[in-house]
Amino acid sequence: MAHMELIDRLKKKYEAEVHPGFTAWIQSVRTAPIVNRDNEQGWQDGDGLIQIKRMKKEDLQHKEVPVPESEHPYDECLDVIKLPMEIPTEKRNPAPQFLFIRPDEYALFYCFGKQDWCILTGNPGISKSWFQWKFILLCYRQELLDRFVPFMEEEDDDYIEGQEDGNEGKGTEQVLKKRKMESVTEEIAPSQRRQKANQNVLQQSKPFLPNRIVRTISGTKSYLFFLNGPTNDVLYFEHSPNALMKFTDAESTILWEPGEVAAAIRYQDIDAHIIATVSPNIERFHEFRKRAKMFYMPCPSELQLRLMGQIYCSTAEEQYHHSDKEIHDRVIEFGPFIRIVLCWSEDELNLFKVDRMTEIEDIVSSDQSLAKALRSQVNIMESSRGQSGMSHRLARYVVHRDATKLFGGYTVPCYQISCELVRNEIITHIAQSSIQFVKQQLINANRAEKTFQLAHIYLERIFELYAKTGIQWKCFPMRLQSSLINDDCLSADDWQQYSVQFKVVDKSITAYNDMKHDVLYYPTDKSFPLVDMYYLNVEQNLVGIQATMGKKHPESVTTYEKFYEKLKTSPECTKLHLYYLILPRYVDKYYREKGAYPLSQFWLGAKTAIDSKWKENINFYTLLPPDAFEASYPNDA
Numbered sequence: 001m002a003h004m005e006l007i008d009r010l011k012k013k014y015e016a017e018v019h020p021g022f023t024a025w026i027q028s029v030r031t032a033p034i035v036n037r038d039n040e041q042g043w044q045d046g047d048g049l050i051q052i053k054r055m056k057k058e059d060l061q062h063k064e065v066p067v068p069e070s071e072h073p074y075d076e077c078l079d080v081i082k083l084p085m086e087i088p089t090e091k092r093n094p095a096p097q098f099l100f101i102r103p104d105e106y107a108l109f110y111c112f113g114k115q116d117w118c119i120l121t122g123n124p125g126i127s128k129s130w131f132q133w134k135f136i137l138l139c140y141r142q143e144l145l146d147r148f149v150p151f152m153e154e155e156d157d158d159y160i161e162g163q164e165d166g167n168e169g170k171g172t173e174q175v176l177k178k179r180k181m182e183s184v185t186e187e188i189a190p191s192q193r194r195q196k197a198n199q200n201v202l203q204q205s206k207p208f209l210p211n212r213i214v215r216t217i218s219g220t221k222s223y224l225f226f227l228n229g230p231t232n233d234v235l236y237f238e239h240s241p242n243a244l245m246k247f248t249d250a251e252s253t254i255l256w257e258p259g260e261v262a263a264a265i266r267y268q269d270i271d272a273h274i275i276a277t278v279s280p281n282i283e284r285f286h287e288f289r290k291r292a293k294m295f296y297m298p299c300p301s302e303l304q305l306r307l308m309g310q311i312y313c314s315t316a317e318e319q320y321h322h323s324d325k326e327i328h329d330r331v332i333e334f335g336p337f338i339r340i341v342l343c344w345s346e347d348e349l350n351l352f353k354v355d356r357m358t359e360i361e362d363i364v365s366s367d368q369s370l371a372k373a374l375r376s377q378v379n380i381m382e383s384s385r386g387q388s389g390m391s392h393r394l395a396r397y398v399v400h401r402d403a404t405k406l407f408g409g410y411t412v413p414c415y416q417i418s419c420e421l422v423r424n425e426i427i428t429h430i431a432q433s434s435i436q437f438v439k440q441q442l443i444n445a446n447r448a449e450k451t452f453q454l455a456h457i458y459l460e461r462i463f464e465l466y467a468k469t470g471i472q473w474k475c476f477p478m479r480l481q482s483s484l485i486n487d488d489c490l491s492a493d494d495w496q497q498y499s500v501q502f503k504v505v506d507k508s509i510t511a512y513n514d515m516k517h518d519v520l521y522y523p524t525d526k527s528f529p530l531v532d533m534y535y536l537n538v539e540q541n542l543v544g545i546q547a548t549m550g551k552k553h554p555e556s557v558t559t560y561e562k563f564y565e566k567l568k569t570s571p572e573c574t575k576l577h578l579y580y581l582i583l584p585r586y587v588d589k590y591y592r593e594k595g596a597y598p599l600s601q602f603w604l605g606a607k608t609a610i611d612s613k614w615k616e617n618i619n620f621y622t623l624l625p626p627d628a629f630e631a632s633y634p635n636d637a
Contacts, residue, residue, distance in 0.1 A: 003212075003226050003228075003229045003231055004231070006247060007231075007233065007235065009247075010224070010235055010237055010247060011235075014237040014238065014239050014243070015237060016224075016235040016236065016237035017235065017236055017237065018233045018234070018235060018236075019088070019223060019234045019235065019236040021088030021089075022088050022089075022223060022225075022234035022236070023232055023233050023234045024085065025083075025085050025086075025087065025088055025234075026140070026225065026232050026234055027232040028048060028083070028084040028085045029050070029083065029084065029085075029137060029140055029141065030140055030141075030232060031048075032048050032049055032050045032083075032084045033048075033049055033050070034049075034050045034052065034141065034143065034144070035049050035050070035051050035052070036052055036053075037051050037052065037053045038053075039053055039054075039055060039059045043082050047084075048084045049082075049084060050081065050082070050083060050084060050141065051081070051082040052079060052080070052081045052082075052144075052147075053079070053080045054077055054078075054079050054080075054147070055077065055078050055079075055080055055307045056076060056077045056078075056303075057076065057303055059307065059310075060303075060306055060307065060310065060324065061310060062310075062323070062324045063324060064323060064324040064325040064328070065324065065325050065328045067302065067303050067306070068301075068302055068303075069529075069555075069556060069558060069559050069562075070301060070303065070556075071301075072401055073103070074102065074103035074104050074107075074401065075300075075301035075303065075304065076301075076303065077103065077304075078100055078101075078102060078300075078303075078304045078307045078308070079100070079101040079102075079147055080098060080099075080100055080307070080311060081098065081099040081100075081101060081137070081144075082097055082098055083097050083098070083099065083137075085097065087133055090130075090133075094312050094315075094316035094317070094320040094342070094343065095311055095312060095315050095316055097315070098311055098315065099130070099133060099134055099137065100127070100304070100307075100308050100311075101134055101147075102300060102304060103148065104297065104298055104399070104410075105131060105134055105297075106138075106145065106147065106148035107148070107401075107408055107410065108120065108131070108295060108297065108410060109134075109135060109138055109145070109148075109207060110148070110207050111295060111407045111408060111410055112135075112207070112208075112273075112275055112295075113206070113207025113208040113209075114207075114208075114406065114407070115292075115293045115407075116273050116274070117267065117273070117274045117288070117291055117292035117293065118273075118274065118275045118276070118292055118293050118294075118295055119275075119276050119278060119285055119288065119289060119292050119293070119294045119295065120275060120276065120277045120278070120295050120297055121277075121278055121279065121280045121294060121295070121296060121297070121397075122279075122280075122296055122297035122298070122299070122397050123279075123299060123335075123337060123392050123396050123397060124279050124337070124339070124392055125337045125338055125339030125340055125343075126297060126299050126300065126337055126338055126339075127300075127338050128277040128278070128279070128297055129257055129277055131277060131297070132215055132255045132257065132275075132277060135213075135253075135255065135275070136213055136215070136225060136255075139209055139210065139213065139227055139253075140227060142209065145207075208253075208273065209227070210227060210251055210252050210253035210272075210273065211226075211227055211228045211251045211252065212224060212225060212226050212227060212228075212248075212251075212252050212253075213225040213227065213252070213253050213254075213255060214244070214247070214248055214252060214253070214254045214255065214272070215255040215257065216244070216254060216255070216256055216257065217257050217258075217259045218241070218256075218257075218258060218259035218261070218263040219240075219241030219244055219256065219263065219265075219266045220238060220239065220240065220241060220259070220263075221236075221238050221259075222236070222237060222238075222239065222244075223235070223236050224236075224237075224247065241263070241266035242266065244266060244270055244272075245269045245270050245271070248270060248271065248272035249271055249272060250271040250272065251272075252271075252272040252273065253272060253273040253274070253275065254270070254272050254273065254274045254275070255275050255277070256274060256275065256276035256277070256278075257277060258278055258279075264285070264286075264287060264288070265278075265285050265287075265288040267288050267291065267292075274288075274292065276288065276292070293407070293411060294411060294413070295407070295410045295411055296397045296399055296410055296411070296412070296413055296414075297397070297410075298397060298398055298399040299335070299336040299337060299396050299397070299398075300336055300338060301336065302327075302328065302331045302336060305327055305331060305336055305338065305341050305342065306324055306327050306328065308338065308342060309322050309324070309327045309341075309342055310324075312342060319345070320342060320343060322341075322342065327341055327342070330349075331419065332419060332420045332421060333419060333420075333421050334349070334352070334418070334419055334421075335396055335418035335419035335422075336396070336419075337396075340352070352393065355393060356393040356394065356422070359390070359391060359393055359394060360394065360422065360425050360426075363390065363394070363426075364425065364426065364429040367433055367434075367437045370426065370429055370430075371437075371441055371444075373390055374426075374454055374455075375444065375448070392418070393418065393422075394417065394418050394422050395415045395416065395417060395418055396415060396416060396417075396418045397413065397414065397415050398414050398415060398416050399412070399414065400412065400414055400550075417454065420526070420527075423454075423526070424526065426454060426457075427454075427457055427526070430454070430457050430458065430461055431461065433461070435462070435465045438458050438461050438462050438465065438629075439462065439628070439629045439630075441455075441458050442455070442458050442459065442462060442583070442625075442629045443627075443628065443629060445458065445583060446583045446584055446585050446627065446629075447585075455549060455583070456547040456548060456549050457547070459547035459581050459582075459583070459625075460522075460532050460533065460545075460547045460581075462625070462629055463533065463545060463547070463581065464505055464520070464522055464533070466631040467500075467501070467502045467505055467520045468501070468502055468503065468505070469501070469631055470499070470500070470501035470631060470632075471498070471499065471500050471501070471631055471632075472497065472498070472499045472631065472632040472633060473497075473498045473623060473624060473625050473626070473632075473633065474495045474496065474497065474498060474623075474624045474633065475495070475496050475497075475498040475579060475621045475622060475623050475624065476495050476496065476590075476591055476621060476622045476624070477496070477619065477620070477621055478580075478590070478597050478601070478620040478621060478622060479596055479597065479620075480596070480597060480598075480599065480602075480615055495624070498579075498621075498623060500535070501518075502518050502519060502520040502535065503518040503519065504518065504519045504520070505519075505520045505522055506519050506520065506521050506522070507522055507523060507524045508521070508523065509521070509523045509525060509528060509566055509567075510567075511566075511567050511568040511569070512536075512542065512567045512568060512569040512574055513568065513569075515535070515536045516536070517536055517538070519535060519536075520533055520535050521533060521534050521535060528566065529555075529559050529560075529562040529563045529566065530544060530546070530555060530559050530560060530562070530563035530578075531544030531545055531546050531563065531578065532545055532546055532547055533545040534567075537577070540574075541574070541575045541576065541577055542567070542569075542574055542575065542576045542577070543576075543577045543578075543579065544563075544576060544577070544578045544579065545579050545581055545623070546578065546579065546580055546581065547581045547582075548580050548581070548582060549582075549583070549586070553580055553602075554600060554601065554602055554603050554604045555602070555603065555604060556603070556604040557603065557611075557614065560614065560618070571613045571614060571617040571618065572613055572617070574617075575617045575618070575619070576617065576618045576619070577619050577621065578618060578619070578620050578621070579620075579621045579622075579623040580620070580621070580622055580623060581623045581625070582622060582623070582624065584624060584625065584626070584627050587622070587624060590622040591622060597620070601620075602618075602620055
């Protein structure tokens with residue numbers, strides 16, 4: 001149906017009106033030149049531009065505390081866009097003329113282009129509703145999607161590295177033989193492969209772009225945006241949910257936003273694409289979920305929140321002015337939630353703390369209640385805990401990003417404890433649990449289809465409990481593939497015995513020169529980098545224990561450096577044996593018969609040069625406890 005014909009029909013049937021504010025806003029967005037601002041340049045006012053800055057750690061102007069190490073490259077930057085006009089319906093928000101776009105949101109935009117019906121959920125107060133304005137902007141100004149291209153290229157480079165290192169597909173032996181045969185062209189082939197692969201990624205990821213967008217509040221109050229055609233008019237009208245099918249088609253996208261009154265998502269007989277942005281309240285999308293794909297929006301990183309706060313300090317009212325340290329402290333105490341960290345008053349925070357402490361006391365009232373909460377499906381609800389699990393006060397959704405998956409990992413529901421304060425409360429309780437209870441929780445975790453939250457803390461605890469009686473487990477050396485010179489080096493030792501016993505468990509951070517044999521150092525400070533525990537072996541080498549649930553546990557070179565700094569030594573002076581303590585059911589993810597691993601197994605950003613001192617003086621191992629989590633393997637093992 002032609003745009004003008006549809007406009008006339010809507011005006012007659014639903015008394016649709018041209019919305020002057022949004023019409024002016026779309027006209028400005030559609031025609032404004034896009035200007036990339038240097039981060040040293042200020043924002044210009046009243047010049048009809050779309051101004052954009054990609055801000056990173058170095059752009060924090062008043063960095064009062066160190067920025068935590070990022071868990072993923074997506075956490076390391078933030079695109080700040082100043083629009084030519086304020087978003088008309090958001091004028092009461094702190095920065096209605098600004099959009100903050102995280103790399104995760106570009107990735108989600110591409111994901112929604114691969115699925116007709118989608119639900120975007122996540123913790124309350126992380127800007128899910130504002131994603132709709134970003135979606136509209138990206139549809140009108142598709143050139144902004146180029147901002148995401150470097151991230152797709154980087155992910156594809158990582159995938160190619162995995163292929164070349166034998167991480168996927170071909171085995172290590174065949175890869176090394178192929179490298180020998182292609183040594184003449186080794187300077188050209190990688191770049192050609194990456195260029196071709198990047199082109200394929202961009203082509204395959206080309207998103208669906210609608211010809212019109214309906215942003216609706218509970219299917220009853222709607223704004224209609226026309227992307228194709230000469231008109232900039234935006235219509236506003238009210239209607240029944242059943243009417244949505246009458247002014248949308250397969251080339252349309254409906255952005256569904258819940259209203260103040262809970263209402264189910266209307267989808268029957270609708271051909272349009274649907275993106276519903278909702279908090280995880282199952283009552284609102286129970287039926288729709290059976291037919292739609294659920295996507296989980298991760299929380300922003302602390303760096304991204306501190307960059308947002310910097311913008312608020314320069315543009316918003318004084319009530320939203322928080323110092324860099326205040327934002328950092330709120331993230332530690334409450335979690336990385338935009339609304340709580342940047343917008344809430346002290347009174348709101350105090351009420352939240354009271355409700356949260358009540359929930360914590362309930363969960364840690366016994367070993368059984370804690371075990372149930374950690375094993376249960378998390379219920380991150382706005383106002384209640386639901387049937388079981390932990391609420392949004394204690395838990396947050398996370399995404400294990402994986403570029404090799406169709407939806408990049410955004411459809412897999414994973415969660416972590418919301419903040420450091422809550423984590424420490426729960427760890428304190430686990431530290432007081434008996435060895436029988438800890439063993440049973442690990443046995444349950446090892447049998448479970450999905451590992452429950454904080455299972456790695458139980459692994460740490462079982463190691464500590466056995467530390468004085470003695471441990472006799474198994475370990476396997478994990479050697480870097482780049483260190484293998486010829487095919488003869490591909491064979492690896494079989495599983496080896498790992499035996500330790502300590503007289504003392506020391507909870508302090510002790511420098512290398514002050515360390516003693518027979519002492520296990522297990523710092524209570526959970527910000528201690530790289531490892532959970534460490535000790536000195538008979539050869540005077542450092543030994544680190546890292547309990548992990550992931551198939552990889554790469555860290556940045558900076559994290560390794562911080563570890564050595566804490567112990568007042570260096571890799572040149574002190575060798576490190578780093579053991580990954582895993583659940584037995586993950587052994588296939590860590591153990592390789594050929595014993596060769598790519599750099600990306602251990603280091604973030606592995607495609608950049610890793611200094612030889614790290615490769616030569618840090619050795620990696622898989623540490624495997626028995627299935628029953630006893631102190632020793634059975635005699636016949």
